[in-house]
Amino acid sequence: MSTFDRQAMIDRADREYDEDVERMRIKNKGDMYPIWGILAFGLFCMSLGFLLARSI
Template sequence: MSTYDRKARMEEMEREHDEWAERMRLKDKGDMFTIWATLAFGIFCWSLGFLLGRTI
């Protein structure tokens, strides 16, 4: 395998990896909503518990 072929194959593999990473990023974008919603709900419950604890 010559140096040119090796470089061409590496460039092709990098391009395929970049395309795959972009597809995964777009696919996983919808999953982030549930993570953010759970985090927001957790912070809400924590603050509610803190306020309740302060009043008692």
């Protein structure tokens, strides 16, 4: 096997890996919405607690 063939195989494997990573990233994109929702709710509760503490 020549160096060119080996490099071509490495390049092809890299491209396939990058495509798989991109496909997984797009597929798992919706899994982050509940996490962002919980984070926003936590910040909202902290701000309400801060306002309550300031008013007492």
